[in-house]
Amino acid sequence: MEQLFNYADFLLEYRGVRKEAASRALHFFLRDHSLDVVCIAEPMVDSVSFPACFFNRLGFMVEIIHNSRRDKVPNFWVVGKNSFARLVMVHSSEQMTSVSMQWNGQQVLVSVIHASCFRAERRNLWVELGTVAALSLPWVALGDLNATLYSHEKRGPGRFNVGATAEFQAMVDACDQISSPSQGSKFTWTNNKCRGHVVARLDRSFFNAQWLEVFGDCGQQVLHRSISDHAPILFSSTAIPKPRNAPFRFHRFWMEEESFEDLVRDVWSREVRGGPIGRLPYKLRAVRSALKGWARQSFPNLDVALKDATEEVDEVQRTIDQVGMSDDLYSREAEAKTKLLKAMEMHEKLWAEKARCNWAKLGDRNSKFFQLSVKVQRIKNSIRSLKKQVIPNEVNREDSSILEAIPAREEIKKVVWGLDPDSSLGPNGFPGAFFKQCWEIVGDDFCGAVIAFFRGGKLPNGVNNSFVTLFPKVEGAVSLDKFRPIYKQGAFQKGKIISSNIGLASELANLLHTFVRGGGMGIKIDVQKAYDTLSRDFLFAVLKRFGFSGVVGLDS
Template sequence: MPWSILGDFNATLLSNEKGGPGAFNLGSAAEFQAMIDACLLLPISSTGKKFTWTNNRRRGHVATVLDHSFCNEKWVDFFRNVMQHVLWSSVSDHAQLLVISDIVSKSNNIPFRLHGFRMENENFLLVVDEAWKMQLIGDPIYVLSEKLKRVKGLLKVWARDSFPNLNMELEQATKILKMIQDSIEESGMSDDLFNKEADAKTALLTASCRHEALWAEKEKLRWVKNGDCNSKLFHLFVKLRRARNQISALKREDGSWALDQRGIAEYIASFFEKFHEPTSIIEHHDLLDCIPKILSNEDVASLEATPIREEIKQIVWDMDPDSSPSSDGFLGKFFRKCWEVVETDFGKVLSKIMSSSLMPLLPRLVLDEQGAFQKEEAFCRGLKLLVRDGKLKSLPGPRGIRLERLPTKYLDVKIFKGRVRGSHVLPLLDNIKRKLARWKGKLLSLGGRVKFVRSVISSITVHNFAVYWWPDHSIKLVELWMRNFIWSGDMEVTKKIVVTWDDVCKPKQEGGLGIRRLRDVNFVCLAKLTWQIKHEESSMSKFFWGHFLKADGSLKSGHISSSIWPGIKKVCNFVALNEQWTVGNRHKIDFWKDRWLNHLSIEEMLLNDGGHNGNLKTKVCDFIHNSRWDFPQVASNFMKDIINKANSIYISGMEDECHWRPSSAGVFSIKSAWEACRRSSPKVSWSWCGSPLFNLVKQFLDGD
């Protein structure tokens, strides 16, 4: 039965639903979430005001979301358009909620979409070839566009005749098989019924495969491959996404609202007609004089060169075959399937060819800092101070950039000053809670939940882990949610399991499920940042080096007020222990402290030999003259041994270079760092390896 519930629940669900003084109550939010999960409720998307309640105080002003609206799955099935509008409050301290549930008819002008399963039909290539034979004269882009239009028309007619309504086909095939099997139970098996049952099973299997392939394209959940395909979960994902993407209302420039579909269509058409009208602009030709000439004539010629046929084919094969179709409705796999037919018309991939040609030149055109965000709070604070003092202003013109509103959050990484606290990562916890909703856990199998946690949940925190050292209680809370979700399907319900979480978080070769401990991931992500600071030449690395490190690469002593500093302190020793230098002709390698002779530094070997380090400050290059070793005479047996080992090292004459020891290639990677920091276990020897059951289980857990 479809039903909906809305009103004042006197509880907040997410941390961003509360503004003002006072801490967010995690316990109350957990109880509220448990009630929602127990009733299998789905939140209704909201527009308008963010907060629904306020205490109306001048000082200590608090605004929160206490009023919510929910519905069940059948409500979404019945009403294609469900939306909540938060209206303005008048006398009450609560805002009014308006929930609109409309039965929106299916549009008649649905864009063309080529479904992948139709390309497996034996007549598909014949239809495309027939359409592509059309002879046209003109620009290659025009020719390709017209041929694709003709292919669309013929494929629509062909698909309508060759592929019936998939839902009706599946229902009819199921009904026929049931009737035949009922006849077998009543009258017994006969040759005729046996043949009919075999044909009915084949028809049902074909219909099921087509139906599953169609929903696999609609659900757009790339993390799942097998096991949970075509389940109720993915049907619900599609319905929720459709409801969320449905435009139910638009606010006009005069403040009025367009609420019906006809009014929305008229307003959109008039808006873009006005938007594309010619307008007067202020030209800034003097800005062109400030752009340096970086590309040489050879670089420009390489960009303008006509690509060869092999290059075009490689670009086509590099395209994701299962990605969402572009505006023309064709998937990437269409061009692979029909390559022999369409290869002469390569206009489709011109943009991809251009990006591939430009890729080698991008490091010279774009700074490293322009490809990411500034990982320190000083950048945005400094620019805002310049704006406040009048030293910086927005550019004039109709599309000027307002520098007064610089972002302080990127990829859910919030910029702040000081030690990372639990309140700083609450937005990430909210995101994880939304992903681990109970209705998802109940609709997924155990293998599906493992894959969901490994592929989706573990990746949410990666960008934040790359900058900040998370508090222990936040790490433990997220892992508790992950553990509960895997075993019980509900992140708030603990189930007694004899397998420890440490055993679960092992590679599959060691008997685990391939999930990584979040603390280990946090550790190696910060190790990557530290490695970049110490060994890359970017402006960001130089900035952090001067801020956090001494001239010799060691950490500065004392306290530094920074949100990044605590994490770098945690991993700096681990990075130093895994460095290995190659001797060249530069002044980078410290003779005593760096590991250039073997896996230990000379200072560490001296301490192990019973000596003391003292205040030793010497570079390796001090003992190199004309690319040859030049050591003074020494009396110490320890130093004689060091000199003998050093003389066996070939001086390359290149620059000093530091390698990452855990990697065979000497290049830092998250995987090699994780293997180096974790506690490994012996590999498990499965006695049933190679059996069909083992291969099936492995394929299911791998998601391949």
């Protein structure tokens, strides 16, 4: 069964809706959920012989949209809420039914799927989905696909069908579909057997980029199974409200504006009382406040600017087609094209920063890079021998004096120049590129703050704040123990990103399936609470044992 709930869909399979247990379960479900569109898969009865008052009493339309099958009853029913827009069938077959509806003046498509158990027949379904995708409308497809995308989506006896999965994945790629983030149970189907028990993820939902533009957010929830061997899939789409306390974000293309450095210089030159370490964050906050208002005036909504520039070009060119070219129209077209190119450039830079596609720079070299990384890591991680040893005194007095020496301005500048200009932003919102661009303005205060820390060994509260970002360790994480905290301070070195570890781990996991002499083995170590069990005093004692001085920080 399926639902469009606020911006949502739901799939639930009842084998024989005429059965008393199935009818009762369906009634309770519709009563307990605020649904807009309902689809029942495999009702096993003709819609004409089913009492229309069943849906009408629950606030749904009397008219039931269904597909047609040769010498068989329909296996799809689609029913809309009375208050909802009228549904129009645009495609129907034995494995899929697609309906069109109006949502806030925008036509959207919903495809309900019940794929065949036979791989050869599913190929026809993949072709049908490609036909619907070609309509280029906001589109969501969901239901029982009777195929898995990955090997870990099936557990129990039976071989994993690589060929069927490859065809499924090819269809998803060809249709530019995006798999919905899922919460709840990992598996959606079971064979309900004690011996030879099999579970798999056969029911799922996909949406395209146009759907995301209309609704803003998408996700599905796997509900508990009741009388069916399939679990209900609740697909929801809702606009994500913008947080009121969204942090400041600096955009690199701001630095290309002529008035940028003049603004920073004017704000930075204002007199500020306090020590060197306190002055730096105060001035950064002042610059941040000034840049917010300046950016709103200098860079309006880039999406609107791109749309307006495109319409202006279209309007000028339509006029040229109607009345012919003239000197005035020639100038207007050239000016409109220049404006459009500028808007496209700014729009592209903005989304490039948001996407942070660092790997795109490597292009096809990704595979070679990962292979080389794996080989290097294998060499580094090879354990050839182990010996019992105590903590050595590695740091002598000469090394300690070098570590504690006050850094020179050139040394501090060299470190700043080594920061990745596109690294994750810290709480102050300024990337490494800002400090490099405005070094002549901010350099003295920056170096003064660093030198003051080395001399005093203390940082005021708030200077070293960081963001804590929670990354889910499993799909559909809802509890805190299923998230991994990552502290973002925007101080990563150039060329090094957190995702490199994730990519490397993925490649290592894939290599475990490669046939090698002696076999392969992977060990997962859970260190989720390592930060809770470390003693600060113990760390300081170990550092002292290595030979570090206790002058700065270690005795505090």
